Amino acid sequence: MQLKEKIAAKKFVVLGEFEPPKGADFSSFLKNVNLIRGRVDAFVVPEMANAVLKASSLGGCAFLEREGIGAVLQVCCRDRNRLALQADILSAGALGVKNIMGVTGVDISYGDHPHARTVNDLDILELLDTINKIQGGKDLAGVDLRGTPQFCVGSTVNTGASGGLLEIELENIDKKIDLGVEYLVTNPVFDLRRFQQFVKRMDTERVAVIPTVLLLKSAGMARYIDRNVKGISIPAEMIRDIQKAADKSKECIRIAGETINRLKDIGMAGVLISTVGWEDRLPQILDMAKL
Amino acid sequence: MIVANKKPIEEIIDMVKGYRKLLILGCNECVTVCEAGGKKEVAVLASALRMYFMNEGTKIEIDEVTLERQCDHEYLEEIRNSMDQYDAVVSLACGVGVQFMAEKYFGSPIYPGVNTCFMGVTEERGVWSERCQGCGQCILDRTAGICPISRCAKRLLNGPCGGSTKGKCEISKDLDCAWQIIIDRLKELDRLDDYEEIAPIKDWSTERAGGPRKVVREDVRQ
Numbered sequence: 338m339q340l341k342e343k344i345a346a347k348k349f350v351v352l353g354e355f356e357p358p359k360g361a362d363f364s365s366f367l368k369n370v371n372l373i374r375g376r377v378d379a380f381v382v383p384e385m386a387n388a389v390l391k392a393s394s395l396g397g398c399a400f401l402e403r404e405g406i407g408a409v410l411q412v413c414c415r416d417r418n419r420l421a422l423q424a425d426i427l428s429a430g431a432l433g434v435k436n437i438m439g440v441t442g443v444d445i446s447y448g449d450h451p452h453a454r455t456v457n458d459l460d461i462l463e464l465l466d467t468i469n470k471i472q473g474g475k476d477l478a479g480v481d482l483r484g485t486p487q488f489c490v491g492s493t494v495n496t497g498a499s500g501g502l503l504e505i506e507l508e509n510i511d512k513k514i515d516l517g518v519e520y521l522v523t524n525p526v527f528d529l530r531r532f533q534q535f536v537k538r539m540d541t542e543r544v545a546v547i548p549t550v551l552l553l554k555s556a557g558m559a560r561y562i563d564r565n566v567k568g569i570s571i572p573a574e575m576i577r578d579i580q581k582a583a584d585k586s587k588e589c590i591r592i593a594g595e596t597i598n599r600l601k602d603i604g605m606a607g608v609l610i611s612t613v614g615w616e617d618r619l620p621q622i623l624d625m626a627k628l
Numbered sequence: 629m630i631v632a633n634k635k636p637i638e639e640i641i642d643m644v645k646g647y648r649k650l651l652i653l654g655c656n657e658c659v660t661v662c663e664a665g666g667k668k669e670v671a672v673l674a675s676a677l678r679m680y681f682m683n684e685g686t687k688i689e690i691d692e693v694t695l696e697r698q699c700d701h702e703y704l705e706e707i708r709n710s711m712d713q714y715d716a717v718v719s720l721a722c723g724v725g726v727q728f729m730a731e732k733y734f735g736s737p738i739y740p741g742v743n744t745c746f747m748g749v750t751e752e753r754g755v756w757s758e759r760c761q762g763c764g765q766c767i768l769d770r771t772a773g774i775c776p777i778s779r780c781a782k783r784l785l786n787g788p789c790g791g792s793t794k795g796k797c798e799i800s801k802d803l804d805c806a807w808q809i810i811i812d813r814l815k816e817l818d819r820l821d822d823y824e825e826i827a828p829i830k831d832w833s834t835e836r837a838g839g840p841r842k843v844v845r846e847d848v849r850q
Contacts, residue, residue, distance in 0.1 A: 445837045454832035 340379050340407065340436050341489035343607075344519055344545045350607025351628055352409065352522075352547065353377040353619055357392035363400050369616035370406060376623050379407035379436055381522070381609060385416065388448025395425050395432075402433040409491070410434045412468075415442030418458035419467065419477055426471055430486020437488040438522065439464045462509075465492060465516040472517075491520040494546070496535040497568020507538055514544050522609050525551035525562075527571040529599055536605075545606035550596050552612040552622060553589045556580040590618060594625025601626075629658035629749075630722040631756040632665060632742035637676055640718060643739040644677070647715035648687065652677075652741070653707070653729070654694030655721035662756050664742045665720025667694040673720070673741060698725025704732050711736060746778075764834030764841060770822065772813035779806035785827040787811075 343350050353373060358366055370380060382397035398408035410429045412422055429437065441461045445453050459467060467477055474485040492513050498506035510521065526532045526548040536546060553559045553571075556579040563571040575592060582588035597608050612618055644650055652674045660666025674690045681688040691714070695703045698721035711717075716737040719726045723744040730738040746758040761778045767785070768775060777783050781799045788807035791798025795808040814820045834841070 444839065446833065446839060451837065452829075452831040452833045453837060454830075454835065455837045 338378070339489070340409070341519065343378055344489065347606070349601055349605075350520075350545065350547060351377045351623075352379055352381050352607065352609040353616075354381045354383060354549075354609055354611040354613075355397065355616055356383055356386065356613070357394070357397035359389070359391050361392065363392070363397075366397065366616075367400060367404065369619070370401065370404070372617065373619050373623060374404075374406060376620075376628065377610075378607075379409050381409040381438065382411060384411040384413040384440065384442070385448070386443070388415065388443050388445045388450070390448070390450055393425075395429055398429060398434045399432050407436065408434050409436040409438050410488075411438050411440055412464060413440050413442040414457050414459055414461055414464055415445065416453075416456055418456050422459065422464065423467060423471060423476055426468060427482070427484075427486065430488070431484070435488060436491070437468060438491040438493070439468065439518075440493055461492065462512055462516060465490065465513060465518060469517050489519055490517050491522060491547075492518045494521040494523050494539075495568055496523045496526065496532055496548070497570075498535070499568070503535070503538075510539060510544070514540075518544060520545040520547050520606065523548045525549045525569055525611065526596065526600065527551075527559075527569065527575060529596075529603070531570060533603060541604075541606070547607045547609050548600050548605055549609045549611050550593050550600070550622075552593045552610070552615055552618060553579065554615065555585060555589075586618075590621045590625055593622045597622070597626040597628070629661055629747070630724070630744060631662045631746050631748045631758075632659050632722050632744045633662075634664050634669065634673075635741055635743055637673070637680070640673070640739070640741055641677065641680055644716060644718060645686075647737075649689045649691075649713060649715050650677070651691050651693060651707075651710075651714040651717045653698070653717050653719045653721070654692070655698045655719075655725050656694055656696045657699075659721055659725075659742060660694075661750065663754075665722075667692075669720055670694055673718070697721075699728055701732070704729060761835070763832070765831055767827070770825075770827065771810050772817060772819065772822075774806055774810045774813060776806045776810065779804075779809075785830060787823065 340350060355366060355370060380401055382394040384394040385391050394411040398410045401408040412425060439461055445451060445455050468488065468490055470477060471482065472485060472487055474482055476482060494510055495506055521544050523546065532548065539546060556576050559571045559576045559579060562569055579585055579588050600608055610619060610622055652670045654665050654667050654670035656666060663669065670692045674692045678690055693707060695706060697703045698719060711733055716739060717729065718739045718741045719729050720741040723740065726738055726740045747760040747762060748756050748758045751757055758778050760775060763777050776785060781797055782789055784807065788805055792805040792808060795805055797803040797805045811823060814823055
């Protein structure tokens, strides 16, 4: 079942995040994808997450589609202007990619090419509008397209927004839905109580909320995220559990699996499992979550 | 200087309709030189607005003030005591001045009366053209004092593209090819060998890649 149909049927969606390689060798990318082939609904291929140079999302999606595996193309405002973005969207459609996700992109100064020139020709809402127009058969110049791709369109939401930013984020969600977004992927969720407080202010009937479940790798990583990443908090007991565990890697997998199940229990539309480089652990996380 | 262009009057009318007491605030610096927002333009705009609203049968009071600059605290302070009486201000300063006004008079509506265009020169009266994009990493030493970042349509750093014809840019016959001028200058300065050198890949972090910029000079800071 395609992602679009699964969302419409309100069935629990499982997405896997797979970073393309930093290099031209896609062999381990494909090897890891094949480890969980058939167990996830689609693979999200990030577009240079954290502004770190990798092969493109479109490249990763092309590999996946060639293997007959459903992919989610990320299109990012940061590095491409409206011409390049539209060209990628059309190419993705031609390659058989059925899912797309618009993202703003982390600022270039955080990545490994801080001297690069930022593009940001379109902002996220303009990008989603662009996808809409392309799906309507015209490009941004209003010219008819020969062949119109159709996608299941998604974007992101920051459930960690607080204070004045919270209201702005909620307003942006409405704008994104009005622009045709069918699913919203959240930032990594660890603190379910805080997450639920945000979600209860959203109209989950209008959009599928897909929280990201990030595989922690150590107590140090958890502490770092908790202290330094804005909008994400990790419960102290979770960090303590990793610290105390004899097999820390196993404990991190257990936490990820348990988080998935809890998110399922509270009625979320699905999850995106992100392992940032530990894609070979995905089968164990899915086992743990009984998926 | 910062070059600006007057906004169409219809756009300004649209911004200010509904207000009853307006201040049109000019700036005596760059926008005066490029004849977009100085004392003269303040008077012309104020008259045009008065006439428009009178014809509409709308009562509106419009004051005119032109400050020495709108990008320094001290000059903006000059209007502090009178700001309360205005419903809104149309600033004819560049975007810098409009923003500094908005920051300083946080509770007051401030509207832009000009479109800020670029940093440039007066070629002749009525003709201004771009010379600098403020990229934060000046390379004019290598390009014989002519900037390819601001004057080459493609921002090329290693010579002209294939579209340069008879010294003109491919995008317009009215636009000089920056690289033609650079090469002519290098010849004149007997430095054509410099052209052989491949420019290092440009660091844009000093432009906008690093976010909004700030210059902090501890030696002059008070």
